[in-house]
Structure formats: C-alpha cells, structure tokens
Amino acid sequence: MSSLFSQEIPLSWFLLLSAALFALGVVGFLIKRNLITVFMSIELMLNAVNLSFVTFAHQWHAVKGQIFVFFVMMVAAAEAAVGLAIIIAVFRARATLAVDRIDLMKL
Amino acid sequence: MHLILFAVFAGFCLVGAINLLIQTHPINSALSLIVVMTSLAVLYLLLGAEFLAAAQVIVYAGAIMVLFTFVVMLLNASREERTLGSRAAAAVGFPAVVAILGVIATIILHAQGLGTASLSDGITSTEDLSKVLFHELLLPFEVTSVLILIAILGAVALARHGDGERPESK
Incomplete structure (x- = not known):
C-alpha cells in the first residue's frame, strides 16, 4: 500500500488523457445537433489542449507554459461571451438552435 | 495518494x-462539462499549477459555465433531435478523429x-x-484586457441587436 502512495505518475498518462479529451471534443462537435452543445464541445477541446500545456510546463519546469494557459482561459472567456451572444442573436432570428436548420450559408 | 487522485479524477x-x-x-x-472542468483543476494541482487550478475553477467552471447555463435556460433549449x-x-470526420x-x-x-509528476x-x-x-509578458497581458473589453462590447451589441428591430416589425 505504501508503494501505491509513493508512486509517481508518468506524464504520458496526462498527455494521453488530453488526447482522449480532445478526440471526444471533436466527436461531440461532429455528432451534436444543438448549437449550444456544439459550442460546449469546442470548450472541451480548449480544455484538453490546456491540459497538455500544463503537462509540458511541468516537464520542462517552464512557467511560460502555464502563462499560456492563462491567456487561453482569457481568450476562451471572451470567445464564450461573444459566441453565446451570437447564439442568442441566431435564436432570435431563426427561433431554433438545431444546427441542421441554420443552413443559410450552406451551398 | 497521487496515483489514486489521478485515477479518480481522470x-x-x-x-x-x-x-x-x-x-x-x-x-x-453543461453539468457534465462542469464535472470535466473541475476534475481538470485537480489534475492541474497534481502537476503543480496551483494558480491555474484556482483559475480553472473560477473562470471555467464558474464564469464560463454559468454563462452557458444562463443561455440554455434563457433560450429554453429543449431536447435535441x-x-x-x-x-x-x-x-471524413470520424476516420480523421480515429487517425x-x-x-x-x-x-x-x-x-x-x-518525466513523472x-x-x-x-x-x-x-x-x-x-x-x-508582470515583468516579461506585461504587454500581452494588457492587450488581453483590450480583447476582453472588445468582447464585452461585441457581446452587448450582438445581444441588443434583436431589441432594436422588434418594435419596427410590430
């Protein structure tokens, strides 16, 4: 039991988790049919990339990797505010959130 | 301890x-995304990023997801078909994801x-x-504040747009 407590985690596990979360985000982006949930999948992908940033910052003891994550968070906050405002505007114009019916720019 | 925490929160x-x-x-x-983001904060702590763990909870699980849930409730979003x-x-998409x-x-x-953590x-x-x-990256930090300001103005402008048109149509 004590070996279990003192055991260290290989950083590759964090990277694999990050890759898995990113892939799940891409799958969500492809299969979800609701505009808000599609947007949530994008946030999931951003989070997955943040995890690999923090992992590599830990690997090379670099503070700048973490600061990059901080900037990604800020940009994500701005992006969420603007994106949700766009979703509200789309809902007012089309009265639907289904991505299949928002096809004005489709060829 | 470390391994158990990682296994549980991963x-x-x-x-x-x-x-x-x-x-x-x-x-x-939205609620399951909050679970993901809060668990990621614990993983950040395991990697020694204490500030980012706090910021993850406050900014992502707090601010951004509250915005999401507000919009879901405001638009009365129903079950997706x-x-x-x-x-x-x-x-193309799914083979590309797998690849x-x-x-x-x-x-x-x-x-x-x-290495290991x-x-x-x-x-x-x-x-x-x-x-x-605040020493080496002060300029990018200040530029981000301008970005946030523009995002606030853009969000207000986009969300108000419908109100201006509604009286004309009635």
Whole structure:
C-alpha cells in the first residue's frame, strides 16, 4: 500500500488523457445537433489542449507554459461571451438552435 | 495518494466528457462539462499549477459555465433531435478523429524522456507566475484586457441587436 502512495505518475498518462479529451471534443462537435452543445464541445477541446500545456510546463519546469494557459482561459472567456451572444442573436432570428436548420450559408 | 487522485479524477474527466456526448438535453451536457472542468483543476494541482487550478475553477467552471447555463435556460433549449448529421462528418470526420488519436497516442507512448509528476517537486507558486507575467509578458497581458473589453462590447451589441428591430416589425 505504501508503494501505491509513493508512486509517481508518468506524464504520458496526462498527455494521453488530453488526447482522449480532445478526440471526444471533436466527436461531440461532429455528432451534436444543438448549437449550444456544439459550442460546449469546442470548450472541451480548449480544455484538453490546456491540459497538455500544463503537462509540458511541468516537464520542462517552464512557467511560460502555464502563462499560456492563462491567456487561453482569457481568450476562451471572451470567445464564450461573444459566441453565446451570437447564439442568442441566431435564436432570435431563426427561433431554433438545431444546427441542421441554420443552413443559410450552406451551398 | 497521487496515483489514486489521478485515477479518480481522470476517470471523472472521461466519464463527464462521454456523458456530454450521450446526453440529449443541453443542461445535462453543461453539468457534465462542469464535472470535466473541475476534475481538470485537480489534475492541474497534481502537476503543480496551483494558480491555474484556482483559475480553472473560477473562470471555467464558474464564469464560463454559468454563462452557458444562463443561455440554455434563457433560450429554453429543449431536447435535441438526433439526425444523421452531414455525410462529410461521417465520411471524413470520424476516420480523421480515429487517425489523429492513434497518431498522437503512438507518438506519446514512444516519446523518450518524459518525466513523472509527484507532489513534492515542481510546484509553481503564484509568485513565480506573476513575476514572469508582470515583468516579461506585461504587454500581452494588457492587450488581453483590450480583447476582453472588445468582447464585452461585441457581446452587448450582438445581444441588443434583436431589441432594436422588434418594435419596427410590430
């Protein structure tokens, strides 16, 4: 039991988790049919990339990797505010959130 | 301790992300995304990023997800209907996801020199972070505040747009 407590985690596990979360985000982006949930999948992908940033910052003891994550968070906050405002505007114009019916720019 | 924490919260992350895909109601997806983000904060702590763990909870799980749940409730978003989706997504998207995941996993598993994470080494304190942020990267930090300001103005302008048109149509 004590070996279990003192055991260290290989950083590759964090990277694999990050890759898995990113892939799940891409799958969500492809299969979800609701505009808000599609947007949530994008946030999931951003989070997955943040995890690999923090992992590599830990690997090379670099503070700048973490600061990059901080900037990604800020940009994500701005992006969420603007994106949700766009979703509200789309809902007012089309009265639907289904991505299949928002096809004005489709060829 | 470290390994147990990692196993538990990595499991929460994956289950939350899969639940986000399975659930058909947007509010359930939002709640499972909150689970993912909060578990990621614990993983950041395991990697020694204490400030980012706090910021993850406050900014992501707090501010951004509250915004999401507000919008879900404001628009009264109902259960999404399942459709087949686009043919491009099925033909190109899913094989591409599998291929990318496979390539990334192979590269990571064959990578040499990746270290380990433990509680004792490499904790980046908020002081270290702020020294670099406010000395070397002050200009990008200030530029981000302009970005946030523009985002606020843009959000207000976009969300108000409908109100201006409604009286004319009535």
